[in-house]
Amino acid sequence: MSGLLALLDDVAGIAKVAAASVDDVVGQAAKAGAKAAGAVIDDAAVTPKYVRGFSADRELPVIWRIAKGSFVNKLVYLLPVGLLLSNFAPWLIVPLLMLGGAYLCFEGAEKIAHAMGIGGHGHVDYPAASTEPQDPAHLEEKKAAGAIKTDFILSAEIMTISLAAIPPSNFWMEAATLATVAIMITVAVYGSVALIVKADDFGLALANNSRFDAIRAIGRGIVKAMPSVMWALTVIGTAAMLWVGGSIIVHGLEALGAPWLGHLIHDWAYALGHALPENFVGAGEWVAKASMDGVFGLAFGLALIPVGEKIVTPILRKTIG
Template identity: 60%
Template structure:
């Protein structure tokens, strides 16, 4: 009997250690995921456009297909690469992070440029009309998963850079996987709610038993277009801010301290000039704004590089292949 009690005691101790390990892994996953907030917000802001124009009964299936592709991107394609980098080339994480930051700056600046210079999309709309609904859905899903791959690569790299170096390879893998799943569920769960919000509002407006319910439904339907516009604006601002911040910190890590030190000096001065209760917030806002200015300028520089350099080369390579 005493042996059995000792065994049960050992099992309980092991269970406590395991529970503590799970708590630690989830804590690290949540903490690391928060570092990727800008890319995550952009992911959530970009995805709803891929279900635009489809019937209501196809919206959630399309979101589910994109979510599955996102999980495949993160867990099957990107997770092994991230682990290999952490073991064999940790020095490459910062440059890769900067490359992803430059991409975020480019994407954000391109959205700003298109907003300032709206193009004629009639040819694109005519092309879409000629596609069957099934073919168009497949094309949209494929394009969304490709876009997600780039954003997921940035997210996973940011998460990897935020994981403490003293963790074991196994724990790092579990944290990366947990953070990847957490972000994917959060993003595409939110996207599912967003794309169905107008349908829910319409149902409430038409079939609500209470006047307040019907009024709320009408308000949801009426305000969803504005909310979607706001979401896109927030996503674009987040891309530019996070991209600029990654570039500034990356340059600082590589030895060019002037941009980081200058922004820090200006933010510190603004924080000291503000009331004590607002100094922290003012310092953060000024830092984010200046990071965003750098990100936007870099993005504008990259637009012609991508349009006239990288894109033609990629097309030439694809044609040759």
């Protein structure tokens, strides 16, 4: 009997350790995922365009198809590469992180330039983009494939940012944390996309089928609000890209031995924050730093637009389509 009790005590101890490990993994994954906010929001903002032109009954199947491709991108391709880098070439993480940050700055700056009519393609970047095949099956295949390619780039940013945010630990903890980040973010992004895409259908159903005037009014309000919601999501996503991208470049320069820009932004943010009443010092300092990171990200991204459009994009189109 005493042996059985001792065994149960050991099992309980192992369970406690396992539970603590799960808590650590989830906690680290949440913190790492938060660091990738800019890429996550951009992913959610970009994806709905890939279901435009489909009938309502094909929207969710297309989103699910893209989500499955995203799981494969993160878990099959990017997770092993990330673990190899972390364990055998950690010195490559900062340059790769800066490359992802530069891409975020380029994307955000290009969207702003396109919106202002001063350059940039804003994701409609070549004449063939408007000559897609009209066969529904072929169109679905092509759009899903294009979305999965775009997701691969965004997923690479998310996984690299998350990898850099994970505290040093053993191989299995890093693997579990990265896998948790991949699953959490993919579910969050494509679950949100599904809700966004179907929100107008939901509102239309309420407006047409409810017996109550108040419910019909809510339905009409949802339908009318969706264009503004999509616009707001695009604006927030663009701001987040510039903020996160600029911050990554600034921190990367510090890690590579050029800390002057980071120190300058920190000192200015500190001065601006402490010019406010005591209760607002922390928030004011954070907003000031995020704003300066974003302004730097915008300037850096604008400088990258000619390089991206004239050199990088043509090379990528010829090599991977």
